[in-house]
Each structure stands twice: as C-alpha cells, then as structure tokens.
Amino acid sequence: xxxxxxxxxxxxxxxxxxxxxxxxxxxxxxxxxxxxxxxxxxxxxxxxxxxxxxxxxxxxxxxxxxxxxxxxxxxxxxxxxxxxxxxxxxxxxxxxxxxxxxxxxxxxxxxxxxxxxxxxxxxxxxxxxxxxxxxxxxxxxxxxxxxxxxxxxxxxxxxxxxxxxxxxxxxxxxxxxxxxxxxxxxxxxxxxxxxxxxxxxxxxxxxxxxxxxxxxxxxxxxxxxxxxxxxxxxxxxxxxxxxxxxxxxxxxxxxxxxxxxxxxxxxxxxxxxxxxxxxxxxxxxxxxxxxxxxxxxxxxxxxxxxxxxxxxxxxxxxxxxxxxxxxxxxxxxxxxxxxxxxxxxxxxxxxxxxxxxxxxxxxxxxxxxxxxxxxxxxxxxxxxxxxxxxxxxxxxxxxxxxxxxxxxxxxxxxxxx
Amino acid sequence: xxxxxxxxxxxxxxxxxxxxxxxxxxxxxxxxxxxxxxxxxxxxxxxxxxxxxxxxxxxxxxxxxxxxxxxxxxxxxxxxxxxxxxxxxxxxxxxxxxxxxxxxxxxxxxxxxxxxxxxxxxxxxxxxxxxxxxxxxxxxxxxxxxxxxxxxxxxxxxxxxxxxxxxxxxxxxxxxxxxxxxxxxxxxxxxxxxxxxxxxxxxxxxxxxxxxxxxxxxxxxxxxxxxxxxxxxxxxxxxxxxxxxxxxxxxxxxxxxxxxxxxxxxxxxxxxxxxxxxxxxxxxxxxxxxxxxxxxxxxxxxxxxxxxxxxxxxxxxxxxxxxxxxxxxxxxxxxxxxxxxxxxxxxxxxxxxxxxxxxxxxxxxxxxxxxxxxxxxxxxxxxxxxxxxxxxxxxxxxxxxxxxxxxxxxxxxxxxx
Numbered sequence: 099x100x101x102x103x104x105x106x107x108x109x110x111x112x113x114x115x116x117x118x119x120x121x122x123x124x125x126x127x128x129x130x131x132x133x134x135x136x137x138x139x140x141x142x143x144x145x146x147x148x149x150x151x152x153x154x155x156x157x158x159x160x161x162x163x164x165x166x167x168x169x170x171x172x173x174x175x176x177x178x179x180x181x182x183x184x185x186x187x188x189x190x191x192x193x194x195x196x197x198x199x200x201x202x203x204x205x206x207x208x209x210x211x212x213x214x215x216x217x218x219x220x221x222x223x224x225x226x227x228x229x230x231x232x233x234x235x236x237x238x239x240x241x242x243x244x245x246x247x248x249x250x251x252x253x254x255x256x257x258x259x260x261x262x263x264x265x266x267x268x269x270x271x272x273x274x275x276x277x278x279x280x281x282x283x284x285x286x287x288x289x290x291x292x293x294x295x296x297x298x299x300x301x302x303x304x305x306x307x308x309x310x311x312x313x314x315x316x317x318x319x320x321x322x323x324x325x326x327x328x329x330x331x332x333x334x335x336x337x338x339x340x341x342x343x344x345x346x347x348x349x350x351x352x353x354x355x356x357x358x359x360x361x362x363x364x365x366x367x368x369x370x371x372x373x374x375x376x377x378x379x380x381x382x383x384x385x386x387x388x389x390x391x392x393x394x395x396x397x398x399x400x401x402x403x404x405x406x407x408x409x410x411x412x413x414x415x416x417x418x419x420x421x422x423x424x425x426x427x428x429x430x431x432x433x434x435x436x437x438x439x440x441x442x443x444x445x446x447x448x449x450x451x452x453x454x455x456x457x458x459x460x461x462x463x464x465x466x467x468x469x470x471x472x473x474x475x476x477x478x479x480x481x482x483x484x485x486x487x488x489x490x491x492x493x494x495x496x497x498x499x500x501x502x503x504x505x506x507x508x509x510x511x512x513x514x515x
Numbered sequence: 516x517x518x519x520x521x522x523x524x525x526x527x528x529x530x531x532x533x534x535x536x537x538x539x540x541x542x543x544x545x546x547x548x549x550x551x552x553x554x555x556x557x558x559x560x561x562x563x564x565x566x567x568x569x570x571x572x573x574x575x576x577x578x579x580x581x582x583x584x585x586x587x588x589x590x591x592x593x594x595x596x597x598x599x600x601x602x603x604x605x606x607x608x609x610x611x612x613x614x615x616x617x618x619x620x621x622x623x624x625x626x627x628x629x630x631x632x633x634x635x636x637x638x639x640x641x642x643x644x645x646x647x648x649x650x651x652x653x654x655x656x657x658x659x660x661x662x663x664x665x666x667x668x669x670x671x672x673x674x675x676x677x678x679x680x681x682x683x684x685x686x687x688x689x690x691x692x693x694x695x696x697x698x699x700x701x702x703x704x705x706x707x708x709x710x711x712x713x714x715x716x717x718x719x720x721x722x723x724x725x726x727x728x729x730x731x732x733x734x735x736x737x738x739x740x741x742x743x744x745x746x747x748x749x750x751x752x753x754x755x756x757x758x759x760x761x762x763x764x765x766x767x768x769x770x771x772x773x774x775x776x777x778x779x780x781x782x783x784x785x786x787x788x789x790x791x792x793x794x795x796x797x798x799x800x801x802x803x804x805x806x807x808x809x810x811x812x813x814x815x816x817x818x819x820x821x822x823x824x825x826x827x828x829x830x831x832x833x834x835x836x837x838x839x840x841x842x843x844x845x846x847x848x849x850x851x852x853x854x855x856x857x858x859x860x861x862x863x864x865x866x867x868x869x870x871x872x873x874x875x876x877x878x879x880x881x882x883x884x885x886x887x888x889x890x891x892x893x894x895x896x897x898x899x900x901x902x903x904x905x906x907x908x909x910x911x912x913x914x915x916x917x918x919x920x921x922x923x924x925x926x927x928x929x930x931x932x
Contacts, residue, residue, distance in 0.1 A: 271894050280895050288895065328769070340860070344761065351862025352745070353896045361892040362856040365783065366848070373892055431783070439779040443757070443860055445768025475778040475790055477688050478697050478705065479770045 129154060130162045131511035134193075137163075137172055138218060138503075139324060142190040163191060171197050171217070171510070193218040198262040198506055201250065202499025203243065204309060204491055205268040205284050207231050207336060210242055211491040212250045214261070215499040217506075219319060223254035224492055231405075233286040240299065247300070263303045264296065265502035267312030267494050269337065274354045277306040283336060305505045308356035309333075309494055311348055313452055314341025315504075316497030318348070322450060322485065330446045332359060332437065334453040334461055338380050340440070360384070364435050382432035383461075388425055395421045415460075426460040433461060434469030441474050441482050452487045462486040546571060547579045548928035551610075554580075554589055555635060555920075556741065559607040580608060588614050588634070588927070610635040615679040615923055618667065619916025620660065621726060621908055622685040622701050624648050624753060627659055628908040629667050631678070632916040634923075636736060640671035641909055648822075650703040657716065664717070680720045681713065682919035684729030684911050686754065691771045694723040700753060722922045725773035726750075726911055728765055730869055731758025732921075733914030735765070739867060739902065747863045749776060749854065751870040751878055755797050757857070777801070781852050799849035800878075805842055812838045832877075843877040850878060851886030858891050858899050869904045879903040 129152070136148055149159045166172035177190040195216040203212045206229050213224045227246050230238075251258055270282030277293020279285055285292070296304040314331040317323045327346050333339040338360030342349040351357060360380035361373055368377030372386060381387050389404045392411045414422035437449060451462060460466070467484050474481055546569070553565055566576045583589035594607040612633040620629045628643045644663050647655075668675055687699030694710020696702055702709070713721040731748040734740045744763050750756040755777030759766040768774060777797035778790055785794030789803060798804050806821045809828045831839035854866060868879060877883070884901050891898055 271892075273896075344766075349761075352864040352899065353862055353894065355862065355894050355896065357862060358859045358892050362859045363852050363890055364780070366781070366852060375890065375892070435780050435783060439856060440860060442775045442779045443857060445770055445772065445774060447769040473780055473792065475688075475775050475792070477770065477772050479690075479772065482769065 200502035202495045204494035211495040213495045225249040263502040265498035267309035267498045272308045310339030312497030319500045329448040379436040438473035617919035618681045619912045621911035628912040630912045642666040680919040682915035684726035684915045689725045727756030727758045729914030736917045746865040796853040855890035
C-alpha cells in the first residue's frame with residue numbers, strides 16, 4: 099500500500115473537502131451535530147452566539163447551519179428587537195419542532211409513564227398507568243407498555259406510526275448498545291432482548307437504557323446540566339443508582355451497563371444485599387434493607403406491604419421511637435459514606451440526589467450532607483455541591499425521550515463523511 | 516448588540532477561515548495539536564494514516580501538517596519501502612526532536628529522580644539522588660532539586676538554559692493549575708507555591724502535579740495507554756494514589772487536586788488515617804498502617820526504621836508467622852474492596868496497579884485479584900482487567916517530562932484563533 103497523497107508536495111493537494119467541517123468536536127460529536135444540539139439546547143440562538151460558544155469560525159457556523167436548514171431540521175426566525183433599538187431585526191435559529199416525534203417511556207415499579215415529545219424536546223402529551231410492583235414476565239410488561247402507548251396515542255391524537263423513535267428507561271443492568279436487559283427488578287429472568295422485541299412490536303427504532311441514565315439525561319437536557327458540562331446524579335429508589343455526565347455527554351463506562359454505586363462495598367462482610375453479596379451500599383439504604391429491620395420496631399404490624407410498612411416506620415421515627423430512628427440514621431450515615439467515596443474518586447463539581455423517596459427527608463437532610471463533608475478529605479478548597487431534586491416519574495420519561503432524540507440526530511448528523 | 520453576520524443571507528458569507536481547521540477535536544484539543552500529538556505518539560506516521568485515524572479529510576491533514584512543518588515542529592522523512600515493492604518511497608512525518616528539551620522531576624521519599632527529554636519524548640539523560648524520608652522544609656527540598664539538576668546538566672552536557680520547561684511530580688494534594696502544593700508528605704507546611712518559586716529559580720516555565728498523575732501520564736505516553744483511550748492507574752506507595760485517563764487525556768476532577776482513592780472510606784469509624792479521619796483505605800493498606808501493627812508480631816525489634824520493620828514483618832509472614840500474615844492479608848482484602856469500588860463506580864476497561872511496593876506481592880497477588888472479582892457485581896459480562904506494572908522511579912520522572920512537553924504544545928498549538 100502506498101500513501102496516496104501528500105507524498106512529495108503536500109501543498110499541491112486539495113485543502114477543501116468536508117473533513118474539517120465534520121471534525122469531531124470536544125464531546126465527540128461532529129461539529130454539525132454539535133451546532134444542532136446547541137440550537138436545541140438554547141431553544142433559540144444566533145449564529146454569532148454559536149460561533150463564540152463553540153469557538154468555531156463564523157464562516158463554518160454559517161455553512162453548517164445552511165446544511166441543517168436544507169435538511170429541514172433547523173429554521174430561521176426573526177426575533178423581536180428591543181423596543182426602541184434601531185437597525186435590522188435579529189435572525190435567530192431554532193429546531194423545526196415537527197421534523198420528528200419521539201416517545202419516552204419509564205417502566206416503573208409503582209407506575210409506568212410515557213411522554214410524546216417533538217423534535218425540540220418539548221412534551222406534547224403524557225400518560226401514566228399503575229404498575230404491578232416487583233418482577234413481571236416480559237409478556238406482562240409488554241402488555242402494560244401496549245396499553246400505556248395506546249393511552250398516549252389517544253391523549254395526543256397521534257398514531258404510533260407518526261413516531262420516529264422510542265426511548266425506554268428501566269431499572270437494572272441494561273446493555274445500552276445491544277438493548278439487552280441483563281437483569282432488572284422489573285423483568286423476570288436474565289438477558290431479555292427488550293430493544294429487538296419492542297422494535298418488532300412497534301415497527302420503529304427503540305433505545306433502551308438504565309433508568310438512572312435517563313434521569314441523568316433529563317438533568318442534562320432540562321435541568322441543572324444545561325449549565326454544567328460535568329456532574330453526577332445519584333438516585334435512591336428501590337435501589338441506589340448513579341449516572342454521570344462528562345463533557346456534556348453521558349458516561350456509560352466500558353460495558354455500557356451503568357455505574358453501580360449501590361453495589362460499592364461500605365462494610366466488609368456486611369449486610370446481605372439482594373445481589374447476593376454482603377456490605378453493598380444498597381443493603382443499608384434501599385427499602386428492603388430498612389424493611390427487614392422494621393419487625394424489631396413494629397410489633398404486630400402487617401408486613402406484607404413493604405411500602406406501608408416503610409411509611410409506618412418513618413412515622414414512628416418522626417414520633418421519637420429511638421429504634422425506628424436508629425434504622426433511618428444508619429441508612430443516612432451509610433449513604434453519606436457512599437457519596438463521600440464518589441466525591442473522593444471523581445472530584446465532581448455537583449452531585450444531584452434524586453428519586454421518589456423525597457418524602458423521607460433523612461436521606462436528604464442537612465445532617466447527611468454534613469456527614470458527607472466530614473468524610474471527604476480536607477483539601478483546603480470548597481467541597482462539591484450537593485443538590486437534592488424532587489422529580490416525579492414524568493421526568494424519567496422525558497429523559498427517555500431525550501435518549502430517542504439523541505439517537506435520531508446521531509443517525510442523521512453523527513456520521514463523519 | 517446586533518448579530519453581525521448571517522442575518523439574511525448566510526450563503527453570501529465567507530465559508531473560508533481557520534475556524535474549522537482549529538476546531539477542537541474529541542479530546543478537547545484543536546485539530547492541529549491533535550495531529551502533532553498523533554505524530555509524536557506514533558514516532559513516525561503518514562498523512563493517510565492520520566486522516567483515517569482522526570477521521571479528518573486528507574486536505575485538512577495536509578494543510579495542518581504543512582503548518583506544523585513551517586513552525587519547525589514536524590519534519591518529513593522518506594521511509595524505506597518493503598524490499599521488492601515498486602513505486603515511490605513512502606513519506607513519513609516525525610517530530611523535530613531537538614525543537615525543545617524538557618526536564619521531568621519526581622520528588623521522592625527515598626530518592627529524587629530527573630530526566631531530560633527531547634521534543635519527541637525520548638530520554639536524553641537521567642539522574643538520581645538519595646532523598647531524606649519524610650517532610651522536609653521547602654528550602655531543603657529546593658537545595659536537593661538544585662543538586663539533582665546540576666547532576667543532570669553534567670551527565671547530559673546540557674546547560675539548564677537549554678531547557679524549555681520543567682515538569683515536577685510530588686506526592687500529596689497539588690493544585691495543578693496554580694502549581695501550589697496544598698499538602699504533601701514531602702514538604703512541611705501547607706499551600707507551598709512550588710511552581711512560582713521554581714520558575715524564579717530556574718527561569719523557565721514549571722508545571723507541578725500530583726505524582727500519581729505523572730505515572731498515569733507515563734502510562735498514557737509510553738505504556739499501556741498508548742492503545743487505550745480510558746484507563747485507571749492505582750499506585751501503592753506510602754499512600755494510595757489514583758489517576759485516570761478519559762479520552763486520551765488526564766482527568767483531574769473539578770479542583771484539579773487528584774483523585775483520592777486512598778481516602779475513600781472502607782470501614783465506618785475504622786482505623787485511624789494520617790489525614791485525621793477514620794476508615795480510609797490508606798489506613799489499612801499504607802506502610803504506616805502495617806507498621807503500627809508490627810509491634811504485636813516483632814517483639815524487641817528496632818522500630819525506628821519503618822522500612823526495615825516492614826521488610827522484617829514481610830519475612831515473618833513468608834516464614835509462616837500467622838499474625839504477620841494476618842496483617843498483610845487484611846491489607847490485601849481492603850485493597851481489593853477499594854479497587855472493586857472504583858470498578859463499580861467507573862466501569863473501566865483496565866486498572867493498572869503500580870508502585871514501588873512491588874516486592875510485596877500480597878498487594879498484587881492472584882488472591883487479591885480474585886477478591887476484587889468476587890466483590891464486583893456480576894453483570895454477566897467480562898470484568899475489568901487488572902494489570903500490575905513494576906516501574907522504577909525513572910518512569911515517574913518521564914511522566915513529569917510528558918507533562919512539560921504537553922504544556923509546550925498546549926501553548927504553541929492549543930489556542931483557537
């Protein structure tokens with residue numbers, strides 16, 4: 099093989115071509131896609147602002163936005179000038195919102211939720227159905243999803259055939275690339291090919307991911323992450339989940355299976371975890387960990403419904419029952435230890451704690467945050483901020499819609515010529 | 516303020532300009548710098564190979580390499596064709612090795628080491644001097660560095676004035692951006708401005724960083740990282756250090772102070788750490804942790820020299836002394852717990868364990884690695900690989916030289932016009 103160009107006279111070779119325009123930018127995306135994502139993130143922006151923000155020449159921004167306009171993904175809008183200001187109106191750019199529609203689904207433990215979103219990321223309709231807790235057969239879950247999407251179609255007045263892609267978030271170990279659910283507290287069995295099954299059923303591309311990654315994506319698109327390139331999200335639901343954004347993109351690790359903070363060890367040979375190991379953070383913080391100690395406190399209580407048991411235990415703790423309080427106190431202290439370890443390993447700027455357990459404030463208390471700070475090495479510099487965000491189920495579904503939207507632009511714009 | 520371009524007729528605007536050519540690439544560097552670093556990493560490469568590897572058009576590669584050649588940083592070389600092959604000889608590109616020279620220094624506990632390297636990263640000369648263990652005054656350390664660089668100058672026959680930059684690696688909490696050593700086991704006191712003091716003394720730019728980051732940089736430039744964009748390095752010296760490469764670049768965290776694996780908590784209210792907290796990984800794995808239990812085993816031994824005490828303790832353990840063995844066994848198990856937690860949080864492809872304690876194989880044993888695997892959640896996918904690398908002090912100094920070389924190219928090529 100010979101070197102076909104630049105052999106003896108590189109100056110004589112063509113310097114044009116689309117290569118540099120499509121060069122991958124700082125987050126690994128081609129510039130054209132990065133410009134599109136910037137327009138979508140801003141809602142409306144100008145070429146000049148993008149040139150500054152992305153440190154790309156005005157000429158390149160102009161060429162690439164022309165391309166996006168020709169593709170029907172972006173349009174120009176005249177924006178209002180400030181009253182009394184002279185000169186021509188500003189020209190802004192915005193996403194063509196009806197270029198594509200996507201569905202985002204969270205398969206939950208108490209409820210399944212779904213949204214339909216337009217290409218700008220705005221929610222057009224939403225739907226929710228109660229779920230049966232615990233693991234279900236794949237068939238039972240698919241039937242639930244059928245019903246949920248039927249509701250969504252009715253509410254939105256939009257047939258499912260009008261949808262370009264579906265994003266799905268589900269708890270557990272999910273291989274995003276293959277769409278195989280290796281293990282989930284929602285689906286019985288192992289290695290269920292949820293992506294390919296749903297693609298056959300709904301005749302459109304389906305993208306499956308760990309639900310904490312969906313919440314993290316929602317923070318990146320619609321929440322705190324809009325202004326921050328790197329942050330960590332920790333969720334406390336039935337388990338403890340973790341998501342991380344680095345350079346404005348989800349960090350999935352080598353195997354793309356999610357970051358298992360819940361199974362970091364906080365105690366050698368410690369409490370039994372449902373994963374079969376001992377000493378996992380989850381085994382001190384998750385529902386089941388608290389419930390199994392509850393019998394010591396709540397004599398003669400019906401123990402068949404863990405949710406009401408937990409509520410009762412919390413009421414006892416709030417009423418001053420020392421044993422009940424000790425159960426929550428330990429959970430809080432171990433959570434602090436787990437969070438401190440994340441901060442020590444990653445040194446993030448911001449840690450967002452989120453999840454449906456927001457009513458149990460012991461997990462989000464000032465004491466817990468003080469415990470974290472006490473456990474982190476004193477570097478003489480300000481420690482990472484911890485924020486707690488109270489989100490409903492809908493935000494997870496919105497995150498799943500963002501996954502579907504990202505997949506569409508990755509396909510349309512992500513390939514380097 | 517008005518939008519000064521692309522108002523009504525974006526097509527009419529110039530699409531030329533250097534912007535896209537200097538657009539930041541996937542690791543945050545401008546393309547021109549990325550091409551330079553690729554040439555340096557490969558030793559010798561062709562334009563065609565770079566075009567493929569960086570997914571940049573042939574024309575852009577040609578234009579940018581011409582620029583690098585004009586700057587005197589890169590040169591063309593004719594490479595030998597395979598015997599019997601026809602046609603013109605291949606034209607390769609390589610770094611102009613004498614364009615710059617740098618010094619890399621590791622300030623150590625047993626020895627200080629330094630290398631002088633050319634612009635390609637090749638070591639031209641090296642020097643080493645015994646160090647006094649423990650914290651020294653800044654003045655004493657600077658005197659040692661003076662002597663070390665004097666040796667290096669003599670060995671290489673090169674005056675210090677011929678050096679373009681100095682990189683320094685030192686244990687502890689180092690703020691890379693400011694070059695302030697917040698705390699170090701090598702320098703007494705806090706917040707010592709090592710960078711600015713050395714810049715005055717040696718009249719050249721000085722770049723200071725945590726020593727584990729230097730070893731990580733050495734792995735990236737000269738070791739396993741050449742073929743891997745993301746990996747973790749764990750060092751076991753007097754403390755436990757951690758470095759991480761993401762997308763071919765050192766990840767420094769928000770505060771740029773290094774990733775403090777040694778101070779992740781492995782036991783609530785556990786063994787006392789020299790940082791003043793309890794339960795840190797270091798307090799179970801580091802020298803001082805082992806030494807303070809040694810008195811229970813080694814009656815009537817001189818305890819003033821921790822190094823010989825540790826050697827004796829290890830000899831006892833090898834001879835079958837159960838109590839001595841129990842000391843090392845616990846250290847090994849806690850190290851496994853700390854490593855498993857890193858893997859659970861980051862899901863890396865490779866973890867490199869390195870450090871001067873390689874003679875104590877309990878830290879690098881198959882049992883320790885089996886412990887790690889047993890502590891990591893079973894995802895049904897292959898676990899991260901663990902490699903142990905035995906490096907001498909010189910590799911840390913080479914990493915420091917890589918830091919200095921990176922700083923030079925960041926300055927020459929890193930700015931976007």
